[in-house]
Amino acid sequence: xxxxxxxxxxxxxxxxxxxxxxxxxxxxxxxxxxxxxxxxxxxxxxxxxxxxxxxxxxxxxxxxxxxxxxxxxxxxxxxxxxxxxxxxxxxxxxxxxxxxxxxxxxxxxxxxxxxxxxxxxxxxxxxxxxxxxxxxxxxxxxxxxxxxxxxxxxxxxxxxxxxxxxxxxxxxxxxxxxxxxxxxxxxxxxxxxxxxxxxxxxxxxxxxxxxxxxxxxxxxxxxxxxxxxxxxxxxxxxxxxxxxxxxxxxxxxxxxxxxxxxxxxxxxxxxxxxxxxxxxxxxxxxxxxxxxxxxxxxxxxxxxxxxxxxxxxxxxxxxxxxxxxx
Amino acid sequence: xxxxxxxxxxxxxxxxxxxxxxxxxxxxxxxxxxxxxxxxxxxxxxxxxxxxxxxxxxxxxxxxxxxxxxxxxxxxxxxxxxxxxxxxxxxxxxxxxxxxxxxxxxxxxxxxxxxxxxxxxxxxxxxxxxxxxxxxxxxxxxxxxxxxx
Numbered sequence: 182x183x184x185x186x187x188x189x190x191x192x193x194x195x196x197x198x199x200x201x202x203x204x205x206x207x208x209x210x211x212x213x214x215x216x217x218x219x220x221x222x223x224x225x226x227x228x229x230x231x232x233x234x235x236x237x238x239x240x241x242x243x244x245x246x247x248x249x250x251x252x253x254x255x256x257x258x259x260x261x262x263x264x265x266x267x268x269x270x271x272x273x274x275x276x277x278x279x280x281x282x283x284x285x286x287x288x289x290x291x292x293x294x295x296x297x298x299x300x301x302x303x304x305x306x307x308x309x310x311x312x313x314x315x316x317x318x319x320x321x322x323x324x325x326x327x328x329x330x331x332x333x334x335x336x337x338x339x340x341x342x343x344x345x346x347x348x349x350x351x352x353x354x355x356x357x358x359x360x361x362x363x364x365x366x367x368x369x370x371x372x373x374x375x376x377x378x379x380x381x382x383x384x385x386x387x388x389x390x391x392x393x394x395x396x397x398x399x400x401x402x403x404x405x406x407x408x409x410x411x412x413x414x415x416x417x418x419x420x421x422x423x424x425x426x427x428x429x430x431x432x433x434x435x436x437x438x439x440x441x442x443x444x445x446x447x448x449x450x451x452x453x454x455x456x457x458x459x460x461x462x463x464x465x466x467x468x469x470x471x472x473x474x475x476x477x478x479x480x481x482x483x484x485x486x487x488x489x490x491x492x493x494x495x496x497x498x499x500x501x502x503x504x505x506x507x
Numbered sequence: 508x509x510x511x512x513x514x515x516x517x518x519x520x521x522x523x524x525x526x527x528x529x530x531x532x533x534x535x536x537x538x539x540x541x542x543x544x545x546x547x548x549x550x551x552x553x554x555x556x557x558x559x560x561x562x563x564x565x566x567x568x569x570x571x572x573x574x575x576x577x578x579x580x581x582x583x584x585x586x587x588x589x590x591x592x593x594x595x596x597x598x599x600x601x602x603x604x605x606x607x608x609x610x611x612x613x614x615x616x617x618x619x620x621x622x623x624x625x626x627x628x629x630x631x632x633x634x635x636x637x638x639x640x641x642x643x644x645x646x647x648x649x650x651x652x653x654x655x656x
Contacts, residue, residue: 220557358555366551366558380515387559404520404563471518 190252190339190371191215191238197246198233206395207233211247213390213400215373217338220365222382222403223375224476225392226484231375232272234392235341238373239269251339265293268337268370272344275328278317282310282327286334293335301334304360322353329357333364340364342374346381354378358385383472391476393483403472410475411446415465418442433475434482445470445478508545509538513554521556525564533573533588534596544574544582 196211208230215221223231236242237249240256240263249256256263276285282305289296305312308326316324325345332340342361346354362385364370373390376382382389389406391399399406410433417440430448437443470478509532511525519527532538545553550561565582568574575585610620 219559355555359552362555362558363548363552366548383515384513384521384555385557387557404522408520469518 188217188252189214189250190217191373192250192253193234193237193247195247196234196237196244196249198230198237198242199245206245208237208392209246209395211392211397213397215371215388217371218365218369219388220362220372220374220386221388221390222386223373223390223392224377224379224382224480226480229392230395231392232343235269235343235373235375238339239267239341240264241269265295265335266338268332268335268340270328270332270340270342270345272347276316276319276324276331279315281313281315282319283312285316285327285331286312289331289334295336297334297336300336301330304330304333308356308360320353321348322350322356325349325353325357326360329360333360333370336368337370340370340372342372344375344377346376346378354381361385379473379476389476391479393480398479398483407470407472407475409448410470410478411448412468412470412474413442413444413446413465414468415442416440434478445475445482508543511545511550511554513556522560522564522567525550525561526567529564529568529573530588533584536587536593536596538584538587540584540586542584544584546581 192214193211196208197206198208199206207228211230211234223234225231233242237244238251238256240251240260243257251263252266254263256267277288280288286298286301289301290298302312305327308323308330310319310323310327316327319327325348329342329345346357349357358381361372361374365372374382374386383403387403389399389401389403390397411430417437430446433445433447435442435444509529511528513521513524517524529538529544544565547558547561547565550556551558565574569576572585573588574582576582607620610623615623
């Protein structure tokens with residue numbers, strides 16, 4: 182294997198996972214590559230395959246089809262090489278409730294070569310967590326913090342987090358993300374993080390993977406990806422406003438009212454201005470769109486009946502659309 | 508040292524918010540040449556924000572020649588934004604105040620004033636000068652709407 186391949190923290194090829202013979206595909210045809218030092222958001226409705234993808238990457242599940250490679254090696258076949266480089270924080274109750282925080286640190290030292298006890302101790306002290314406390318007695322926010330500190334003390338090259346902030350109040354969530362981003366800045370850790378909290382993801386992530394119905398819809402760098410989209414609003418048009426509005430591009434999602442058509446369009450250009458503007462119909466307006474609106478557009482197009490489920494903190498993208506369209 | 512913040516709802520990309528805040532502070536004289544900038548790690552930790560985003564913002568400010576790194580010491584403000592001296596700003600502000608007073612006499616509401624200002628700004632782009640303080644890269648995004656034109 183060559184160096185570029187070995188330095189890719191996570192790479193999947195046509196990866197699929199099916200639970201039980203003839204069962205539902207939890208993940209299918211997943212091909213993606215996560216570059217080093219980046220923080221990737223994993224977004225999709227429940228059941229889209231987010232946890233399955235993370236578990237396959239962590240070597241906790243076996244692929245039914247295709248392959249997964251972590252730093253160029255199979256996380257199950259080469260577990261001894263790969264697992265020391267991976268940190269994984271599971272979705273629910275990632276700690277042993279009966280062990281004290283200090284005891285869990287001891288477990289960390291025994292199970293991981295080079296586990297950084299001093300790092301864990303100073304970080305826990307900074308968070309005001311008593312090492313004598315049993316994990317089960319900690320608040321939800323503290324448990325999430327401890328789980329993150331334990332994973333970070335391993336100084337992993339790849340950190341996989343499955344909805345780590347789901348049960349946290351806003352203050353704990355911010356504190357959690359601060360610790361995470363500090364680690365990313367200090368160690369250059371590659372992070373893959375699933376969450377429904379879009380504002381959080383927008384803050385901390387620079388890459389985006391959208392999963393829907395067990396498949397990858399999008400795997401891109403966030404800033405240029407979002408900047409290449411526009412919301413086109415104009416007189417009712419069927420079937421597509423692209424061309425008429427003077428913009429080359431692909432329609433991601435389109436909706437109509439009696440008089441108007443609203444379309445989320447990915448413009449041809451990748452630049453900040455979202456591509457060239459050609460001849461036009463002056464009745465069309467092109468609005469720049471934010472991260473959440475773009476994500477919602479893709480999910481709504483893929484799963485019109487349940488797009489809302491994927492996101493917790495919607496910030497008026499829909500209301501704006503309704504207002505404009507009415 | 509400048510305190511940076513992030514508005515989740517602005518719709519402006521995070522790195523651009525940082526660039527704009529630093530330029531804003533330079534224009535208002537809150538930051539001076541020689542002032543030290545926070546380290547990337549400090550910004551990342553205080554805002555809980557992606558390190559690459561902060562790096563990108565700093566790189567853009569470096570390309571504009573506004574900040575620069577001194578090996579082993581940190582990042583410092585190199586120069587201020589041309590034309591934005593305190594005296595210039597005060598003069599322009601006085602002119603604006605007279606303009607606002609007249610607008611209020613004529614019963615213009617806030618939205619009309621903002622619209623007029625925006626139209627005027629677009630009708631009077633900065634004179635083409637080699638690389639000196641270019642217009643904000645995506646003023647269109649900062650403003651929220653653009654006409655297909």
